[in-house]
Amino acid sequence: MSDALDQLKRHLAPIIRLQQIDGLLSWDQQTMMPPKATTARAEQMAALESLVHELFTSEKTAVLLAKCESALADAAPDSDEVRLVRVTRRDYDKETKIPATLVEELARHQALSHEVWVRARRENNFSLFAPALEKMFALTRQKAEYLGYRHHPYDALIDLYEPGMTYADVVALFDSLKPALIALVKNISEAERQFDDSCLQGDFPVEKQHAFTQEIVQALGYDLTRGRQDPAPHPFCSGFSRDDVRITTRFDPHLLVKALFASLHEAGHAMYDQGTPEAYEATPLAGGTSLGVHESQSRFWENMVGRSYAFCKWILPHLQKVFPDPFAHLNALELYQAINRVQPSFIRVEADEVTYNLHILLRFELETQLLEGTLSVMDLPDAWNAKMQEYLGITPPNDTLGCLQDIHWAGGLIGYFPTYTIGNLLSAQLREAMLHDIPNLETLIEQGEFSSILQWLRQHIHVYGRKFLPQELVILATGKPLSADPYLTYLQTKFKELYAL
Structure with missing residues (x-):
């Protein structure tokens, strides 16, 4: 059990560190980034989030998850070990439903859209932001369809932020x-x-x-x-x-x-x-x-x-x-x-x-x-x-x-x-x-x-x-x-x- 879980943790740790770096890029964009760096930052974030998605949804993750689930079958259900595997499984099952191309496109558009929003808000010009917002909702509809839902596309989205809610x-x-x-x-x-x-x-x-x-x-x-x-x-x-x-x-x-x-x-x-x-x-x-x-x-x-x-x-x-x-x-x-x-x-x-x-x-x-x-x-x-x-x-x-x-x-x-x-x-x-x-x-x-x-x-x-x-x-x-x-x-x-x- 310990060996399987240790392998999973070692596999996930650098992926999580890359996610943290992605968050740092986003923080920098909203606080200190030079205005003309937007295009490069969008490509950086698209590349990084695509890499994170590729690593996390890999066959190696699936194999390690399965090994841990088998090894922990009789473990206490509320132990840290069992819960870590359950959280990882829930995240993995969601991420594997979303194509890498959509992950990359969303990351790129989020970075670009942010700068358009900042300018539109500053200039009180909604028409500047409207095309970016239209594309954001189009991409989000695709994401909801890939994630799947029983009754309403909002089900797929709210569950990302508040698991279990519809x-x-x-x-x-x-x-x-x-x-x-x-x-x-x-x-x-x-x-x-x-x-x-x-x-x-x-x-x-x-x-x-x-x-x-x-x-x-x-x-x-x-x-x-x-x-x-x-x-x-x-x-x-x-x-x-x-x-x-x-x-x-x-x-x-x-x-x-x-x-x-x-x-x-x-x-x-x-x-x-x-x-x-x-x-x-x-x-x-x-x-x-x-x-x-x-x-x-x-x-x-x-x-x-x-x-x-x-x-x-x-x-x-x-x-x-x-x-x-x-x-x-x-x-x-x-x-x-x-x-x-x-x-x-x-x-x-x-x-x-x-x-x-x-x-x-x-x-x-x-x-x-x-x-x-x-x-x-x-x-x-x-x-x-x-x-x-x-x-x-x-x-x-x-x-x-x-x-x-x-x-x-x-x-x-x-x-x-x-x-x-x-x-x-x-x-x-x-x-x-x-x-x-x-x-x-x-x-x-x-x-x-x-x-x-x-x-x-x-x-x-x-x-x-x-x-x-x-x-x-x-x-x-x-x-x-x-x-x-x-x-x-x-x-x-x-x-x-x-x-x-």
Whole structure:
């Protein structure tokens, strides 16, 4: 058994290292790459991803997998050894369905499409991006067909990011949330008590913001000896090993909270990857089990911690020290009210907790229509604006604030958006379970004692890497399957109190 597994690990390790190098190329493209390097970078990434696919889907992988499965037939089903082989089998069965030519073409187009998107977003010119987006959805339809599905092509795509989930599951999830969210938004909009967040505006030099946000995420537990933070057009986290996990943010010189909450969010992702057991390094068990679970970590730190009254009490003195204007005359309650102001807004990553999932619903419905071909790419801006008006009561004044705001479709991440809502739900469910074990949670946050929180997440989520399927991990961590109930209870309790509903 040991010999077969060791052979498989030795075979997979360099393949995983090549995947990490591919991720580093992508990080470089979004942060530091010279603008004219796009064509060469597209060819580099196409060549590398094609090589990774060839090596992983080789006959050698199949033979080693079969040997391990035979050798482990009587082993404990939840052992690291059995689970490593199961994860590898699941990945292998998917990858062998996709032709190498499609893998190469997708990698090339993702790199090229990203640069087109950056320019189109900067220039507010959707027509520049439309041909690239049309091709991306065409290639993704091919990918879904090769992967196969029972009922809907979205099934094949969502399963890549959230194993075991289907299109019908996503529809049911949003059906369980939509009425309550719309009702809560309406009740808040009609409440007598309203908040003004103009107190958060001021003059915030980017250099000071960068240093301040790094200080805060370090306080949470993000290890900057194994990571770094850089500016990028769209905040993201990239991990190339447990000891090299990098985050990005974007800075607004007049609104510090944009970079602050983006940094909290991405640090949540990064701490998950940094928490991968050392024994899992360069094996298929490294990393997060799904993007929904990954998102639960970022939303936990951003919202359950960062938007709490306790966190406002802790961070306000730090804000007042570094940015006396405008925070010098603000108290913790005013800060808490300002950062939790509920108001429909154009940008998803800056949306409040109550309206955020309506942004995700909009994207899920539109990408489904684009995938089915019931919506043409050229009609996307109008369809986007119509749904913004329907769900949030506002219409973006331009496409930069509308359908060009997200990086995901340019990168081929179609089927990804629902994982944000899954992460929101799980973050509240994790908070509920954590409160059972750490009843003084709010006191710890107020005191800036975050180590117990991080340790709880390490023990219940991070330590398992990809060992368990997301459905299994949720039950293991919280004692019950994923449910919308803890999240809706959290939202209603918090915002009914805030707005005196």
